[in-house]
Amino acid sequence: MIGKLFGAWLGNKLAGRHQGAKGAIIGYGAAALARRSVPALAAVALGGWAFSKWRDKRRAHPAYPAEATPGVPPSDTRSPS
16 A cells, blocks of 8 residues: 555656656556566565674684683704704
8 A cells, every 4th residue: 555655656746747647657567567576676685684694693602712722832943953
């Protein structure tokens, strides 16, 4: 219902005052396009938001502690003299 009203308003604004059926066709097309594209855009936006939250959470808590990184003991780094 709201989509049809919005389509009629948009068609009237785009076509002008004396264009008749042209405004109705443009309005109907705009409402049909919005009906098909808005849910898809909302799903893509929601997926991107969820992915960024997941990535930030994963980066904040690494799978291993920082002390667990392998290191070379100081005695092995010097060349023999």
